[in-house]
Amino acid sequence: MSGHGITDKNVSIFVERVTRAQEDERLRISRELHDTTIQSLIMVLHQLERYLSDNQELNIMHMRFIINIQDSIKTILQEVRHLSQNLRPSIIDHLGLLPAIEFLLQTLEISSSIKTILHIEGKSRPLNKDMELIVFRIIQEALSNVKRHSEANLVEVTIKFEEDIRFYIADNGKGIEDSATSMLDFMQQGKLGLAGMSERAKLLGGDMKIVSSADKGTTIEICIPEGPTPNLRTY
Ligand SMILES: Nc1ncnc2c1ncn2[C@@H]1O[C@H](COP(=O)(O)OP(=O)(O)OP(=O)(O)O)[C@@H](O)[C@H]1O
Ligand SMILES: [Mg+2]
Structure with missing residues (x-):
């Protein structure tokens, strides 16, 4: 084949x-x-x-x-x-990524019954604007999935600034139902969200992990290494 x-x-x-x-x-x-x-x-x-x-x-x-x-x-x-x-989150251009993420969380709280918490660990530092937009899109899609699919009442976003930068979006919902389903299967059903998030993480030279179970909910983890990002072209 x-x-x-x-x-x-x-x-x-x-x-x-x-x-x-x-x-x-x-x-x-x-x-x-x-x-x-x-x-x-x-x-x-x-x-x-x-x-x-x-x-x-x-x-x-x-x-x-x-x-x-x-x-x-x-x-x-x-x-x-x-x-x-x-x-087109101009808030990124004006105020930077963290206020833009706060804006996403506020919007989610206003439009659903999901509570949100943002944790920042380590000393925050700005990324370049193209990278920030890509990270924003990943978190936006993750939160849209939480709202549409998870049945959660809490989502916690954690950003860890270490040598690399890690983003966690963790909900306390029902988990991704058929955990055996691969991203390719989802794509063949016309579901492009998770695949798009993973591709965006790769554009930044990073990767994305999904940890999901019925009793603990779903956590999306994105790790972005520090340093040049060879795959990134201007968006
Ligand atoms: N946080 C979550 N909690 C529970 N299930 C989830 C969560 N995120 C994703 N899923 C499940 O994984 C599937 C694939 O997600 P994906 O974002 O790829 O597609 P979609 O949201 O269905 O469609 P699209 O994002 O293309 O509009 C969803 O249909 C849903 O069943
Ligand atoms: Mg989706």
């Missing part, structure tokens, strides 16, 4: 290309949301504000009606901003 089956090598190339295409597409959608949707919503908000200040004789019922619409638009605005942030 050689030359026809899925091999580790062509899986790597495939996942890397999908990952890159996904990143480009996310950037495009995020810009679009920022430049059009968010601006339009802000414009409507301003129009309503102006209408209110130009029509102070409105009765209280009509005023309340408009204020309720303003509140709804503000909520939508916040949701779209979050969406845009998740698509």
Whole structure:
């Protein structure tokens, strides 16, 4: 079957290309949301504000009606901003990886009943921005899996700064059901999340381990060595 089956090598190339295409597409959608949707919503908000200040004789019922619409638009605005942030986390560029991870954990807490804890061990140091974006994506996918599949009520993210940098995302959920299922099997079912995480870790010259059991939940461990990362091209 050689030359026809899925091999580790062509899986790597495939996942890397999908990952890159996904990143480009996310950037495009995020810009679009920022430049059009968010601006339009802000414009409507301003129009309503102006209408209110130009029509102070409105009765209280009509005023309340408009204020309720303003509140709804503000909520939508916040949701779209979050969406845009998740698509292209400019928070990484502005504040760095750790605040970006805090942002992911807060977003998870707000949108689910899962509690989150962040542990930082060792002396934190910044990575380059491309590396930080890749790490962010890995943690984002891990947390999305926790939310969608784990039935956990707690997820702990630990970052250990030693000679290398280790990231652990540990949930207390039900574990990955069929632990015999390999990443290739998942991929053949169209499930690309874990494979994408592992490929991203490899892009950083590192690797990813999954430890999962029904009674202890799932832990994803990513180890990134210090030093040059030969596989990394700019994202
Ligand atoms: N934290 C977790 N707890 C329990 N099960 C998990 C967890 N993470 C992954 N899984 C299981 O492993 C499978 C593969 O995960 P993967 O992220 O590759 O795919 P997916 O989440 O199903 O789809 P995609 O990520 O492509 O949208 C999931 O379908 C789920 O059954
Ligand atoms: Mg997934």
